[in-house]
Amino acid sequence: MDAQETSTLATERLNLRGLLESDAPRILVIRSSPEVNKYLDRPNDTTIEQALAFIKKIEGIVNSGNGYYWGITQKGEKELIGTVCYWNLQPAEKKAEIGYELNPVYQGLGYMQEVVSAVLEVGFNKLGFELITACPQEGNQSSLKLLQKKGFSLTGDFTEEETGSKYLDFRLAKADYMANNP
16 A cells, blocks of 8 residues: 555545644644643653654654554644554554544544544555554543444453553454444
8 A cells, every 4th residue: 555545634624644843833732731641651742842753753653664644634724633543553464553632622523533434444445454453541431432433342451561551452343344334
């Protein structure tokens, strides 16, 4: 699959595109948000340099074929409001993990439902994944509801040894996705 074919996506209200250095201030807003980070076990970024370093890191991951990453903008706007990605790629198993985050100002508007729908379609129908997983923290009710709504099944849980946080293991197989999205 040519990366160009998946580099930009669109939903009814949103555009998904690669990250730009000019996104650094918006990345900083998201990555410094205690509300976002409370479910990600990561330290808050506090400087624009950290945001730029993150963008460069993602650029390297995408360019090396080790992940897919999109910035989310509202149609007609350039300001980044969130991100969505496939990471932890396991090509031999045709498996990837989906991850996403949204500036709290834009949460509760149904945006992530649109985004996840578009990214699942690409994952199964263009990238050739047979299984997509997600591992939200136990208390992240918004994410749990979103995954269940999109057809993911809870298969178990595990505890991150470093942080002591409990994560839930959600999975969506291509066959189940296709049965519900002909």
